[in-house]
Amino acid sequence: MKFRSFGIGIFIVCLLLTVQVCSAYPTGDYSKVLILHLTFSNGTINDQSVEMQYGHPPTLGFQTGNIRGTLKTSGGVVLQEFDLSDPRYQLSDEGVLTYSDTADFTIVVPYYPGEMSLDLTDTSTGTLLKTVNFLGAINQFQVKYPNDPDMVTNPGTQSLVAGPLPVSQPGALGSVMTLLQATMFSSSVFLEAAITIWILRWITEKRKQKKPVVLIVDDDLLIVDAMSTYLNKKGYATLKAFSGKECLDILKIRIADVILLDVLMQPMDGWQTLEQIKKNPVTRSIPVLMLTGKELTATEAKQYNLQIDDYIMKPFKLADIYTAVDNILKEKQKMMETLLLMKQAGIEREKFCEFASLTRRITINKKILEILDVPQASITSANLDALDDMLVVDYINVKTSINEKRVEELQNEINTTLKSKGLPELSW
Structure with a gap:
């Protein structure tokens, strides 16, 4: 009973110190x-x-x-x-x-x-x-x-x-740091040491919890909130933007790991926003998933297929968004880890980078071809728009075929070097 009373007493002292110190500083945002x-x-x-x-x-x-x-x-x-x-x-x-x-x-x-x-x-x-x-x-x-x-x-x-x-200091961390200052001025050395140690351990554990950051860009507030809530539950940190301009403004001070970008926005649509993201050397390597209820056109596929990492149609399941984001981040992590292994094995970095990029490009192009689903038509019955669509599909098919042959060549060259050093072969 005495120990419980002592513990309650320490809690009350901490609470009073926290309230006193917190009230001593302004509440404005001085970040x-x-x-x-x-x-x-x-x-x-x-x-x-x-x-x-x-x-x-x-x-x-x-x-x-x-x-x-x-x-x-x-x-x-x-x-x-x-x-x-x-x-x-x-x-x-x-x-x-x-x-x-x-x-x-x-x-x-x-x-x-x-x-x-x-x-x-x-x-x-x-x-x-x-x-x-x-x-x-x-x-x-x-x-x-x-x-x-x-x-x-x-x-x-x-x-x-x-x-x-x-x-x-945002949120709970700011409160903890304020409490740390309170303990520094406390008359009880024992209480100061005990609380300081606990706080430092808490901060250390918090810093170990790394969450990938997903920037969600859509002018539909409900969609943004729904995706944000779902991804937060799945262990991601999220940023929200409700226009193309707001997206670009956020990226000036925060770099996301993945961007979910809606196509149909005004006045700057998703494609225009994508162009600005890819023009900036700081943000151009961020994977971008396009979200839209609008069918992907052959013209858009030809113009932007090299810049997007996925194209997801609305309505979609939130689980599909999570899966797409998770796959992209796993591939990114896999590439970085393999790149270090290639470096240690003496593989030319340009060779592996070309292999990884072409592999990613093949996967994306195949997904785009599935979405386009352009039917083959005879020259006599097809209109000009249909013929244009067919030409785009043929172009992407040809590029994909060329890339697949090059990937096979690069993989053989890399594996030959790995086998000569007694290392396991590349199995992408």
Whole structure:
């Protein structure tokens, strides 16, 4: 009974401290992000620009790749770790995965009060590629917004020092960090240590729970909410956009793993939005699934077949959406893992990238041909539109056949090298 009373007493103290500290800070949205524009050149990463601005922190840690990002304080304490895809590998306009020693890319990270830096490391070799210091960008932001609650200047100096805990911490994590500050000022050292240890363990476990991010774009609110709710239950994090412009705006600060994109939207339709996504080197490699109640035309198939990863007709079952997203992410993960194995085996990266891209292209083209389902007609009875459709189908069939032969050649070459080194053959 005494132990239970003691436990209840600790709970009440924690609750009072939390309420007191939470009420001491403003409730406005002061979320901030740091945006890095970088260049990869001959194995070296160079700064182009670093800026800080108001915005919601992106969801980091959901991507896979061989570049590890580590956010740290000036004292070397790790704030957050996440993985990035290598920006030197990109999908070309023809749908082929290409490699270039030079590549521009952007990273958006959340701001934590105090001095911060970011280490970028090649996990395959353990090489430190770049350390980016954010102090200059933070100080510029502080000059511009001196009254921001996270900005506190140490009198007599121009350097930034740690201010109050970030109001920008979203949801439960923000509450936990506020509670952490409360324990720091608690008179009970025992209570401070116990709660701090529990909180740090809780945060560590939360960071281990990585969820792929799906951006849902549709002007039908009910459809977006239904897909979001279903995918959340299936373990995905979701972002919502109700127009093409809103989709592009979100992608400026948050990179999704998959995009579900409706075709029939106004004023910017899905195809126009898709073109903008694929023009941007930062977003062009994101898989896009087109959603629509409109039949796919032969013209659209010919123009966009290299840019889409699936085409799903409405009405659809939510389970079908989940399956399509899950398949794409599994294929992406499989390709990245196999790419590392190929590198270790000494297989030319360009050869495997071509093999993987053509394999993906064949699968998508076959799906498009099933959707088109253009009947064969005689020259005498067919109208011009039907003949055009037939020509598109023939074109896709020919390209698919050529790609299949090339894939077979590449697979034989790769397997020959693997067998010579006593490694298992590629079985895609």
